[in-house]
Amino acid sequence: MATPRYLTAQKISLLVLTRMYCSSTLPSSATIPILSFILSSNLPAASSSARARRSLLSNQPDASFSIDTFEDVLQGHASSMPGRTLLDLFLKHMWEMNSFDALHALLDSIMDLVTPPPPGSQDEDISDRIYLSKTSPLGAFVRRAHLEFTRLQFDDSMKLWSSFIKYRAPTAQWTKRIAGLASSGVDAVVSEMGLRDGDDVYEVAYGHLEEQDEGEGMSLDDLDRILEFQLDRLQKFGDRVPDGMKMQLRDMVSSSSLVHRQAHLVQFFDAWKAGDYTSAFDNLHRYYDYAMQTREKIHYQYALLHMAILQADFGCFGEAIAAINETIATARENQDMTCLSFSLSWLNHMAKAYPKQMKGAGYMSMLGSERDALTFLKAKAKETKMYNLLSASLLNEAKLSLATGDSIPRALEHIYQSSHLNIKEHINTYGSQMLLTSTLYSRLGIPHLANVHCELLLDCYVHSCPLDEHLRATGRLAFILSQHGRYAEAIAVLEAIDPSIHKSLKFHQYIVLCIGLIKLKRAIRRADYQTCTHLLQTLKPSTDTHSPPLDSELGFLQHEAYIDYLVSTAQYPLAFTCISALAQSLKEDNADILQRVSVLLMQADLWRKVGKPERGFSVALRAASVSYRARLGGALWTAVGCLGNVLNGMGEWGASRRVIEGVLPQALEGADTMLTGTLYSHLADSYMGLANNNNPPSHPASSHPASSHLSSTHPNMTSPSNPPATPTSASSTRLRVSHIAKAFLYIDRAQQCYHKAGYLDGECEQLMKKAIIAKLRGDEKLAEEWAQNCNRVWEEGRMET
Template sequence: MSRYLTPPKIGLLALVRLYCEGAISSSGAISILSFIVSHLLPPLAEGSDDEHSTRSFTLPVSEFDKATSTLSSIHPGQSVFDLLIHRLWSIDSFHALHEFFSGLTDLLNHSKERDNESSFSSPPSATVLSRTSPLGAFVRRAQLEFTRLQFNDAQKLWIAFLKYKSPTAAAWKRRSSAASRITFDVNIDELGIGSDSDLFQVAYGTLHQPIHSEELSSTDDIERLLAFQADKLQRLGIRMPHDMKENLRGMVGPASTVPSLSHFVSFFDAWRAGNYTSAFDNLHRYFDYTMQAREKTFYQYALLHMAILQTDFGCLSEAISAINETIATARENQDMSCLNFSLGWLNHLNQAFPHQMRGIRDQGLNGSERDALNFLKLKAKESKMFSLLSSALLSEARLDLSYGERSITKAFQHIYQASHINIRENLSGGFGSQLLMHSAVFGRLGVEHLASAYCDIILKCYRPNVPTEEMLRAICRMSFTAARSGRYEHAIQMLESVRPGVHRTLKFSQTITGYLGLVKLLQAMRRSNRTAAEHILQQLATGFSFNPDLRTLILQLSIMFHIRLGSLSKAFDLIEELANELKEETADISQRLYLLVMKARLYAKAGEPQKGFSVALRAASTAHRFQAFPIFWEAIGFIANILSHLNEFDAARRMLDAVIPQCLENGDTELCALLYSFQADAYMGLAGRAEEAGRRRTACVSKAEVYIDRARQHYKRIEDWRGECEMLKKRAIIARVRGDDNLANDWAAQCLSVHNAAQEKMENIVD
């Protein structure tokens, strides 16, 4: 394998020579130049995929045919491809190959001492390349690399070139009358050597063998291709496709010297596959070779990658030790880039694993999170690391949502600052996290359609540029939102439609599996399918500690499951345990408020709603101050329910009238059904206080029926058979109070029908 020169590059050099000699018409010059330049540095092309990059390195003759056969030359009746074939087949001996590279000097602009002499020797129509232009630099390097080749390597290049141009032999014979007298080597005709000669077998014995991919690529090509793959793997967080892996194995395998970057690419691929041992070995191999070549200046980067690797595999104590050593080494070597990234990753550990990082905070090894973020922003500005500055601003926005008094205002301020940096510096990879943060803020405000719209923007506008993890978070968030509104099939379809390549990464596959389990658990709970819900919950209870969002949702649904099941003591223990854990970790305020609302619901389920009054009131007050409106609406609903139990029906009605329209805009179907049910209870209480057979009593009962029907529709939409049956029972009770026994029996029969249909559907699912 040559260090730089390959047969495709000889074809590109021939095209450059034709252009400089003026043999290409003016109409085709731009197309030829675009073709040449696009294949000089293919990995730098924005948005190019892996397959295209491989074809660019192993450029076959057919690509030359497609690009030049339709372009006319200055010779009538001949295309550029005809001239190119003539130029390639004019290199008819090993000596002619040397002359071809020696003649490249005529294409370059000479030094000042030779300007006058070259102006007389060069033809007037010839185009001279500047030595610093892209084409000039390519010609200079090709000539220099050929002079550096040893005889054995030059002979291999000659044999590969003969194999490379052999598909055009038939076209050359059709287009040229001189082709019949020319073979691939004119010396064979002059010496009269046959194919059975020993000399022929020694020189050209491998000529009949098919050309391999390693003969069409150089070490420089492979290194640039590996750098392109490493950038893709780092930026998008995915695994290498099977086809690309086979192509790289075919190109790198036969090489005498394996590029050290191949170990780095193998490390990323093994890491994403969940193969800890192989990832660990390849990381050591890469940095062992790298430090030998670069005098150990990259030791801190080895530690940084080691910390990230240990974190992903759950070895948090080793990761914390590695990241602390990374910070110390980066400070010692004055590597501000590595230091800033290390501090950013340490801040990520603080947010993702607060329980494990509490010990470090107690030891005083790092300050508060806000102090760390302020220091990180300052250093990012000084070193002009705008990507890190943008992520630090988004982390501060996330921190404002968790603790700040004016959380929403401050969060929006930091989000728009990060957005300004992303647009100004053209950081396409930063838009995903920014839009996800937008979605989280609008979800906190209860504007669910905007929250879903921002996730949809990621999938439809920025999908090629955002990391796969952020794209997957958007899909999971949208699917769980759809499941909460009762669209279970759509939610499952969204998760199952994720392309198969994403499942090859262990962490991503586990995330998709976890959210699929959450959707099915929510569906089984609402259908009162206890067996399925217990089975799914048991599977979800283990193996998802790596994802804090998943873990929080699993615990919340677990509490809801025990409340619906009637295991109130178990649900109360889970709430207390989780509340103490969140209090110690200073977690997001919305999570702690949710636990307060769950405690109020627990008291209501136990038949003692008055005990939950102070809890619900505190949750509502805090949620309103922090603008966590979905939790605020639910807390107001339970306060109204408690007021109804205290015979304060009018106050309960007015409170529910204030929050129900906002809840409808949010799209939380289950919460809307619950609030409608509470409103129906309030109107029935008002009816009980009104005069007998009075107009007010009739109006209140009618209103109660309307809200019961609305609650029933919402329960039916989310397939909550128990809630639907409860609403039908209330309609039957109202009919009985009115004295209409036939209507009451009809409602009771309909309730029994819904219950039997639900049981039959569950049996069919089990079968």
């Protein structure tokens, strides 16, 4: 049986319900449910999100709903006839249509519902009838059903009647009130003629009722709506078609015996998300060929747009720019402002996200600077009332303010404008808004608020935001957990992601990269360099500008982790080269100010590691100044801690103590255990320097692996062979004892922070400091105990790896 063009048994049943609604008085409580049911089953793609989600979860298209759905809608409403429900009236009308001629009578008389009587008519039979406007959704449904039925050939009409008989058959057992109506069987004419199963005439007319056809109950119009719904999911949310739905769609399309434009696009998106670029290109070319054969130019420009996005996805930026330029030219020719604005917005995003690759492909901005481009897009969005584009442009402007270190209140203003627009115009961009707000609070040094916004996105908006935003929020939660030293929990969060998301190659690579970076950071802090070497085989940042594009944030984290590994393994010349190359690259790309400040801090910390902290003073001071101006909380505290360490190395222990104590409370609120431990360690050095203010600094020695760090990073610690000079006054002695006690306290706190962060080398370093302080006090037994504790912690930490 060929797939019908529009009319199906479900639509015939809806016509019966529509005529019942117009011809009889329904209780007020039933009006809205019945109208909602009829309209939701017939309106095109603008269906409610709730219905769409229900359809997706059940893997059953709305267009092929069973007859049981009518029972769910009508059973609970009483009719005007005592003792009967609306379901009884509906079944009565359904079974009164007891012949093929009755079906013709229904479709011929259905136009009476949209044809009001002439003025002055006093007919009592029609005085209470409801008449539909021809332009209303219900009126359009009635008129199209009548038109499509008149176009049917006799054979197709008989098939429609047969499918209606099969669809209605289960209701014969629902109630005894229709027993008399249903006694005539499938057809009253057949009963009058005395025909039964096995008779030749009966077998010709109704012998196929027991057969099951693929795609039964579906029309071409319904199939187009289902394909459009799948396209909407693919484009908005980025997820792939479920396997069960994919098989159903394949059966529906094959049974229709026609070529569907949307089917090519569904297959294109599914192959693209799976990383099967060959199949994606094939299906996209089929879509393009269909557009050219049918001379539908609008499809041609959108095929070009998809081609540009696909080319850019695996690094062919030259071909992507050529395709997007052709898209823009075609959109201008066709005056398609939607496609034109989206193309310009995408081009602006690519120029910002991958500046090096775009410049290498010869791209020159059409709209001037990024701020000028956003101003232009906002103006066009307001003119054409493209509120989605306007909301996205406001968020991009907020991102630009954060990336360039502009005013934080201005960025918040743009975010609130976008939020107001989302609520007012019912725009679903809450995911982007939550992520940007999380980024803002993270930069301000308030990670718990950043964490709250990520959890809010995952708890409240996960079903209405694209999958890439869902993954970014999950990844950010995982990195915040790793910042607290909870590596196992962070990895568990990423591994708990729905396995179906891994069906998309890009999303799979993102998850694997996040897990790998967290494992690499944990291995570096545990001094497990064998694991680091293994992980770096896949995580080492690429210097090839022609490689496929990578997420800019994760790309920077790769560079940061690699440099951290080089510094931890004392490969200082190579680390300095990598830092210089990264700084130059970020400067050429006009990258995010937070990333550029982070590179300055890496450079200052490297000078400290090599024993020349004074050379990092100007670098750390510049990083602190920029961080303060741009309100980068975490970077500011790190820079101040670096300055404090430089001052310790120069003998300015009092100044170092003041600057570190000034930022320590805010750093504690940030809950970055590694940063807090570093600040406590530098503060302890300052107090030891104040306690030994009258003696020149010397370098402690130890046989422990951590002792190599003590000689370069803690010059103010006094060697046991050079005891400090004895104070001449009791007050000086008390002050010295007080400073040593505070130093011991802060060393203990630094050790606890390093333990939480899993930083084995730092924890052992603090234990060695305790041993040295005990020896300075003359307590050899306690010093030996701390040294043994240091060895024990080191061995236990190595065993855990």
